[in-house]
Amino acid sequence: MLQDITLGQYFPGSTLIHRLDPRVKLVAAFLYIVALFSAQGPVAYGLCLLWLVLVTSVSKVHIRLMLKGLKPLLFIIIFTAVLNVFYTPGRIIYEFYFLHITYEGIALAFYMVVRIILLITGTSLLTYTTSPIMLTDGIELLLNPLKKIKVPVHELSMMMTIALRFIPTLIEETEKIMNAQKARGADFESGRLIRRIKALSPVLIPLFVSAFRRADELAVAMECRLYRGGEGRTRLKELSLTRADYYSLAFCLVFTALAILSGKIF
Amino acid sequence: MVKSIEVKNLTHVYSAGTPFETTALSDISFSVEKGEFVGIIGHTGSGKSTLIQHFNGLKKPTSGTVMIEGEDVWANPRDVKKFRFRAGMVFQYPEYQLFEETVFLDIAFGPKNMGLKQSEIEERVLEAVEFVGLSPDILEKSPFDLSGGQKRRAAIAGVIAMRPGILILDEPTAGLDPRGRDDILLHISEYHKKMNATVLLVTHSMEDIAKTVNRITVLSRGKILTDGTPKEVFSEPELLKSAGLSVPQVTRVFLRLRELGAPVDTTVYTVEQAVKQLSALRGGKV
Numbered sequence: 332m333l334q335d336i337t338l339g340q341y342f343p344g345s346t347l348i349h350r351l352d353p354r355v356k357l358v359a360a361f362l363y364i365v366a367l368f369s370a371q372g373p374v375a376y377g378l379c380l381l382w383l384v385l386v387t388s389v390s391k392v393h394i395r396l397m398l399k400g401l402k403p404l405l406f407i408i409i410f411t412a413v414l415n416v417f418y419t420p421g422r423i424i425y426e427f428y429f430l431h432i433t434y435e436g437i438a439l440a441f442y443m444v445v446r447i448i449l450l451i452t453g454t455s456l457l458t459y460t461t462s463p464i465m466l467t468d469g470i471e472l473l474l475n476p477l478k479k480i481k482v483p484v485h486e487l488s489m490m491m492t493i494a495l496r497f498i499p500t501l502i503e504e505t506e507k508i509m510n511a512q513k514a515r516g517a518d519f520e521s522g523r524l525i526r527r528i529k530a531l532s533p534v535l536i537p538l539f540v541s542a543f544r545r546a547d548e549l550a551v552a553m554e555c556r557l558y559r560g561g562e563g564r565t566r567l568k569e570l571s572l573t574r575a576d577y578y579s580l581a582f583c584l585v586f587t588a589l590a591i592l593s594g595k596i597f
Numbered sequence: 598m599v600k601s602i603e604v605k606n607l608t609h610v611y612s613a614g615t616p617f618e619t620t621a622l623s624d625i626s627f628s629v630e631k632g633e634f635v636g637i638i639g640h641t642g643s644g645k646s647t648l649i650q651h652f653n654g655l656k657k658p659t660s661g662t663v664m665i666e667g668e669d670v671w672a673n674p675r676d677v678k679k680f681r682f683r684a685g686m687v688f689q690y691p692e693y694q695l696f697e698e699t700v701f702l703d704i705a706f707g708p709k710n711m712g713l714k715q716s717e718i719e720e721r722v723l724e725a726v727e728f729v730g731l732s733p734d735i736l737e738k739s740p741f742d743l744s745g746g747q748k749r750r751a752a753i754a755g756v757i758a759m760r761p762g763i764l765i766l767d768e769p770t771a772g773l774d775p776r777g778r779d780d781i782l783l784h785i786s787e788y789h790k791k792m793n794a795t796v797l798l799v800t801h802s803m804e805d806i807a808k809t810v811n812r813i814t815v816l817s818r819g820k821i822l823t824d825g826t827p828k829e830v831f832s833e834p835e836l837l838k839s840a841g842l843s844v845p846q847v848t849r850v851f852l853r854l855r856e857l858g859a860p861v862d863t864t865v866y867t868v869e870q871a872v873k874q875l876s877a878l879r880g881g882k883v
Binding site: 507508510511512513514515516517518532533536537540541 | 688691695696710711
């Protein structure tokens with residue numbers, strides 16, 4: 332169960348997509364979302380799909396991995412579809428007491444599902460191909476102008492880096508503690524909901540205790556290396572935009588413009 | 598007599614069918630008699646932890662069978678839980694699993710899950726505390742207020758309170774000072790003797806194992822490399838070296854002495870034996 336979480340996971344590689352500047356990838360993801368939400372009609376969705384397929388094939392991320400990320404959200408996707416099918420007014424195709432299915436409902440449900448799937452797979456591609464450190468570096472640099480209005484950009488990005496870094500560690504720790512409690516006869520798989528929630532306290536308490544301990548140790552380790560926030564801090568790897576970055580950015584802008592315009596034209 | 602543990606052709610493969618597929622154990626057959634004290638040693642990644650987690654049903658064999666006290670663990674998958682109480686397992690750094698408000702409640706967690714009566718639980722908790730050498734007045738304290746060594750003992754007591762016929766310990770002495778190590782090993786030996794329990798000790802430390810166990814099983818790359826009494830196993834330093842292990846320090850000293858031409862017996866693996874040997878060399882005087 333815990334191994335299924337692909338959120339925020341990074342799969343190293345050396346393709347063009349992996350090597351792109353994280354800032355470009357972040358802007359590209361943002362443009363992609365804009366395109367997706369302003370898309371109207373099949374042509375616009377088709378363009379988004381084409382965009383996703385192109386980037387995925389260049390990045391060599393396996394299609395199975397992309398679909399795996401959807402699994403935990405299956406319920407939300409189905410829920411959205413059902414809600415849209417039944418609650419959209421329009422031309423009625425089928426009626427059953429208070430339930431009525433409309434032509435518009437089916438169309439809307441279809442587009443919503445496509446939109447969610449494209450949104451999740453597209454944005455997960457960002458984390459699949461960008462290491463957490465690059466990602467937070469990119470965010471920090473993009474948000475840098477906000478420092479002028481006293482937003483603690485560096486601190487926020489450091490917090491994100493640490494949080495992402497500790498996801499796998501905490502998952503591993505949870506498994507260890509669960510095994511240890513199972514060895515003492517703890518039962519996580521049976522019983523009613525309330526019993527199951529109660530059964531989690533032998534896992535959650537040690538997990539919190541160890542998370543605080545780790546946080547404490549990390550803070551001491553950082554202070555020992557004289558960490559004192561972002562001011563005057565230099566980087567080991569300076570990010571700089573290459574020609575490939577500019578081309579990719581231009582490519583994304585064109586696609587976004589096309590997707591938005593196609594809705595207006597067709 | 599029924600064997601405590603009997604493993605036949607056990608294979609365990611992780612992430613089967615994915616690119617991350619790794620064989621942790623391949624075709625292992627191994628058995629332990631009732632009342633034996635077995636040391637399991639092996640390099641990191643040799644499959645020790647995977648192997649022992651099969652004994653209480655935490656891991657399911659990819660193929661092969663695991664019999665505990667004559668019963669197949671996976672004969673009825675719904676019944677696996679009962680083997681958790683028969684083969685009590687103490688994980689590495691068990692102090693990180695403490696969670697209750699008081700030490701008493703934490704040690705009582707296992708017995709409570711067994712569905713025992715309150716009076717029986719109390720009796721077992723007191724007994725377990727004594728076995729690990731803690732004083733009963735810490736029972737009302739919070740486990741988080743104990744010292745590191747005390748936490749470790751309290752966690753081990755939590756498993757001993759289930760009175761398992763088989764006690765499995767994964768690196769119980771890791772990160773303790775020398776006195777703490779000796780003390781914990783002593784208490785484990787006591788449990789072994791008094792309860793006539795089968796004990797499995799997984800460790801990296803040759804010194805720990807040389808002092809306590811009466812049989813050693815060496816794992817290497819998912820297979821059993823050698824199996825025998827400490828004397829037999831430690832007489833093959835080259836074989837141990839090939840598995841990334843070594844003989845105890847004292848044995849190394851004696852091997853070197855032999856190389857230098859001293860007439861010593863190289864099957865020495867504890868300090869006591871060494872003292873005896875050396876004093877014999879000097880004609881009985883210590």
